[in-house]
Amino acid sequence: MQQLILGLRDGSLFALVALGLVIIHRTTGVLNFAYGHMGMFAAYITFSCYAFFGFPLLLAIFMGLLFAVILGMLTEKFLLRPIRNLSNSSMLIITLGMLMTLEGTALWIWKQDTRQLPNLINGKPLIVNLGETFLVITQQDLLIFILTAIIVFGTFFYLKYTKVGLAVRASSQNEEAAKLMGIPVGGVYGFAWGFGVALSALAAILAAPKTYVHPNMMVDLQIQGLTAAVLGGFDSLPGAIVGGLLLGVIEQFVGEWISAELKLAVALIIIIVLLLIKPSGILGRSSKRRV
Amino acid sequence: MLKLNDVKLKYGYVEALKGINLEVKEGSITALLGANGAGKSTTLRAISGLNHIYSGEIIFLDQVIQNRSTDYIVKQGIIHCPEGRKLFPDLSVYENLLTGAYVLTDKERVKENLERVYTLFPILNERRKQMAGTLSGGEQQMLAVGRSLMADPKLLMLDEPSLGLAPIIFEQIFDTLIELKKAGTTIFLVEQNANAALHISDYAYILEVGKIPLEGPASELLKNDQVKQKYLGG
Numbered sequence: 001m002q003q004l005i006l007g008l009r010d011g012s013l014f015a016l017v018a019l020g021l022v023i024i025h026r027t028t029g030v031l032n033f034a035y036g037h038m039g040m041f042a043a044y045i046t047f048s049c050y051a052f053f054g055f056p057l058l059l060a061i062f063m064g065l066l067f068a069v070i071l072g073m074l075t076e077k078f079l080l081r082p083i084r085n086l087s088n089s090s091m092l093i094i095t096l097g098m099l100m101t102l103e104g105t106a107l108w109i110w111k112q113d114t115r116q117l118p119n120l121i122n123g124k125p126l127i128v129n130l131g132e133t134f135l136v137i138t139q140q141d142l143l144i145f146i147l148t149a150i151i152v153f154g155t156f157f158y159l160k161y162t163k164v165g166l167a168v169r170a171s172s173q174n175e176e177a178a179k180l181m182g183i184p185v186g187g188v189y190g191f192a193w194g195f196g197v198a199l200s201a202l203a204a205i206l207a208a209p210k211t212y213v214h215p216n217m218m219v220d221l222q223i224q225g226l227t228a229a230v231l232g233g234f235d236s237l238p239g240a241i242v243g244g245l246l247l248g249v250i251e252q253f254v255g256e257w258i259s260a261e262l263k264l265a266v267a268l269i270i271i272i273v274l275l276l277i278k279p280s281g282i283l284g285r286s287s288k289r290r291v
Numbered sequence: 292m293l294k295l296n297d298v299k300l301k302y303g304y305v306e307a308l309k310g311i312n313l314e315v316k317e318g319s320i321t322a323l324l325g326a327n328g329a330g331k332s333t334t335l336r337a338i339s340g341l342n343h344i345y346s347g348e349i350i351f352l353d354q355v356i357q358n359r360s361t362d363y364i365v366k367q368g369i370i371h372c373p374e375g376r377k378l379f380p381d382l383s384v385y386e387n388l389l390t391g392a393y394v395l396t397d398k399e400r401v402k403e404n405l406e407r408v409y410t411l412f413p414i415l416n417e418r419r420k421q422m423a424g425t426l427s428g429g430e431q432q433m434l435a436v437g438r439s440l441m442a443d444p445k446l447l448m449l450d451e452p453s454l455g456l457a458p459i460i461f462e463q464i465f466d467t468l469i470e471l472k473k474a475g476t477t478i479f480l481v482e483q484n485a486n487a488a489l490h491i492s493d494y495a496y497i498l499e500v501g502k503i504p505l506e507g508p509a510s511e512l513l514k515n516d517q518v519k520q521k522y523l524g525g
Contacts (some may be wrong), residue, residue, distance in 0.1 A: 166382075166389055166390060167390075167393065169379070169381075169382060169386075170379050170382065173379040173380060173381055173382065174377055174378075176341065176373065176377060177373060177377035177379065178379075178390070179341065179361040179362065180341070180361060180365070180370070180371050180372075180373060180377070181390045181391055181393050181394075181438070182361070182365030182366060182393050182394035182442065183362065183390065183393050184360070184362045
């Protein structure tokens, strides 16, 4: 029971990371390797606004998210759109380049030191009595869980019931047909990138009180988010959520029964095993290739 | 309404269109006929802005439109219904139709157009909640045509609407085209089935490897010996 609750707590962060990865991949066909680092950079922006310039925390967070949206859209427009007619692997290389550039730049600006961001809310932790043990859940953890839920449902309804959502879904299914219906596909891709990267930034900012702000703060989360996405089928939004929560729980049980050091390795083992036995993931559909 | 002046287009080093001149008159059905690989689809792709031309001019309603973005060209009133339907398989029939109305801002007009499409193709109304990917070939073609009508196009360009259809459905689609023409839509029809196309169109162009060697009123082309031999099966 304890593992389950702790697993869901970690898993909701994985799900948040996975959601953005999946939105970008499913809309534009690009797997964004720089995804976590983009969030890291946005966390640094928030940190700078907060600690150096003395902005109120919420405004600083807003600045970080705004930065992420702009970064995502610029990356799409100036680095990826010009090479859309090339293969997906060239775009993958571009995101790898982004990853290294962002890491180097962050080191250059903010140095090696770990920095700190405060919790969004501090308050009496929630204490759950489980009979033999007590479980302490901080309000920040609770906030992450609730925010993830809101974002997940919000995204789902937005994509399902609005005109922009329809344009996003249409563009992801057939780019050319979407163009022929008058949908500005470039704008749709920019939207997906801006929104996706903002989710990574949000995850980074929410995780920062625990991980600290550091150039490599999102490396683990990127891997876990990727695993969650693969678990869920990679192109399925509900899949990303289920995958994230499931991975959180699995990691908790591994940490409890085997070894805490193995937690991350498990994520990678899951990817390999899943790709071998069920490449389409839990909620994904079998081999639907983008044309 | 639509005019192409000496339009040239290359795919890499291959010249696909070697100087196309043609005109689609308002209120007509104009056909572009030719064998596979003659450049029929390429011509449509050049008009709708999917491929850029390197020389020549495309004029629609006195405006130069070549090499503009596709969404701009759609907003001017040209809809291109692509070869092979190109539906959105995981959207419902209803949602597919809505994508066709993307450029419309007036919700009332979207509703009216939806009603009109459902009246033209009642089967689409019956299946409106079904995913487009699960429809039969004929239903998919109806959906593709229906989707193209959702934005009230001034000029409707259809690429091989007859491809792979059973004769009954084929006739139904062509009857719809005649009805659309009566209602005032101008149609530019690309077809391999020259016989059927010539019977419903006013004027036609024959395309051969990127050039137009022959054109004329459809009724005359039907009697032309060269056309008979090459495109109408003797």
